Amino acid sequence: MGPAGDGHRRGAAQLHDLRVADPVRREHDHLVALIECGGQRVEKAFSETDQTDDLKAITVPVLVLQGDDDQVVPYKNAAILQDKLLQNSTLKIYAGYPHGMHTTHADVINEDILAFITV
Known part of the structure; x- marks a missing residue:
């Protein structure tokens, strides 16, 4: 899997700095998630x-x-x-953005988060 979780797909964005850091980051995130989920597989904990x-x-x-x-x-x-279940939510879907959009499109995502929290 690539830097944004979608890098295995043909034509997916490949950012050099993310490719270099991704294996270490992914391993760290996996270990943290396993600890937080009491040792369960992360995928199982999320899906069930x-x-x-x-x-x-x-x-x-x-x-x-x-x-x-x-x-x-x-x-x-x-x-x-999630938007349907939350009582007071603002939904924003980004056209063409991958799973790791907070990394690959940080400038846009950060701007939208700041606008939301400063209202």
Whole structure:
């Protein structure tokens, strides 16, 4: 898998600095996730955990961001559903952005986050 989680796809963006750092970062993230999930496989913990009630209980403003080219977590199965369950959410879907959009498009994502939290 590539730097944005989508790098295995033909034509996916390949950023040199991310390719170099990605294996170390991915291993670190995997270890942290395993510890936080009590040793369970991360994929199993995410796919088998129903977060519906938790999302419905959140009352503070929430910014939901996702790329429509996310090959790891399809936005129709994630961001769209989260937005429907949250009481006070703002949904922003980015055309053509991958799973790792916070890294590959940090300038745009950071600007949108700052605009949301300074309202």
